[in-house]
Amino acid sequence: MKYMIMTFGEAATMMETKSKDWITDMIQFMHTLDEDLRQSGELVDAQGLADGSQAKTVRFLDGLPVATDGPFAESKESLVGYWVVDVDGEERAIEIASRIVAFVEEPIEVRQIMDAPPEV
């Protein structure tokens, strides 16, 4: 089963409140985590998104799509990065997410990726 593990907020802004040592540890932690998931054969994809201040939102205004600066959501609700993992079940996905939460001390969302249509 595939799950998406999502982090929210803004990485650059968040790091501005952290110490040099914390950032150094975080880089090591993320590197080790990705490597562990790759070794266990569970990592499908992991990506970080550029800062929300660089985002554009395209809205439907007066009958036309119009691009505006900034993310659609509040910055604390804006997606900042994700892992896609292929695991035995939800329990394992939550276990992976817990490992991240224990380090970053921020909430993380775990959602199953929907399957292809069932056999009929």
Add this chain to the structure above:
Amino acid sequence: MSTDSRVEDLLRELAPQVLGALARRHGQFDACEDAVQEALLAAALQWPDGGLPDSPRSWLLAVASRRLVDEWRSDSSRRRREEAVAVLDVPGQPTDQDDTLTLLFLCCHPSLSVPSQLALTLRAVGGLTTAEIATALMVPVTTMAQRISRAKQSIKSAGVRFGLPAEAERADRLMVVLRVLYLVFNEGYTTSSGPALLRADLTSEAIRLARMLHRLMPAEGEVVGLLALMLLTDARRAARTTADGSPVPLDEQRRELWNTAQIEEGVALITSTLGAVPVGPYQLQAAIAAVHDESASAEETDWPQIRALYEVLERVLPSPVVTLNRAVAVAMVDGPRAGLAVLGTLDSDDRLAHTHRLEAVRGHLLELAGEAAAARESYRRAARMTASLPEQRYLALQAARLG
């Protein structure tokens, strides 16, 4: 070297020659390309165990031709079309060199989008499979297959003849080819996303193709320059990131990790061309890379020489990125304030005003000038603007370091 990798190297060397010969004879690039891919696959399966044929090139040409004929026979209405095209034979006796070069120009045809030029070059000239290209560029295989197929379709519908570009447009077309090869190199060299190990292969492939182009056009100064630039840049690969993928700036790199053989080759190449031919941007960038690579330590870097080279580069190819790099050289020669003054001239330049590099360099120069608080703000702004995850973390670290 194992038999498998010897066979692979040989196949990739022969791939553009066979495709070139076939396309010249039949004038049907897309069908020929499919046929050659099938012949390469057959060879990759048969040669490692069965041994090499007497003439590997003729073997591939024969198998590919047979596939082509089979394909035509399977569709009779199409066959009539193909036969009409097949008589379109180019007079004279072109060589393998001409064919490979023609193929490279064709894959880098200006009517194709840049991602298509890249993909088609890697497949038709590089002899990589669609799956290998997809993995290297990190897109799904089906997407890459479609991109390549559409690129071949575009060449077909644009009615491009299989032949070298006319003399009048040759120089411009060569610039496109060089840009495509440099992009392949940079895709491999920048570890901005994805597993770094996979992408290093693209760097080697770009160098291999640049070497091939250099053999085909030894007198072209910019071809020499590009090959030298790639070698001199790639020479620092082992030192430019830490084990966890963080970037290491040039002045902090462990120079004993640099590849001395590649540096020697790059320096010899660029020395052979500078002064002998009209100087171009690739040669100048290679010369700058050579000055860095030949310095025993960061302190011993010949910054006045680098500044002079950037001044010439700025005249040959004015761009805000070049000015940015010149600002660093000026700072190293005349002090950080002088460098910051050069940066100031870029603030009104829309092309660079919103990129992270300007802020990252400004942060560095402000720090050298002893302005910690302003430097920290610049690093933070740069961290918010960059599209590279390792660089974002590196810049955040620089800001945090300043308290």
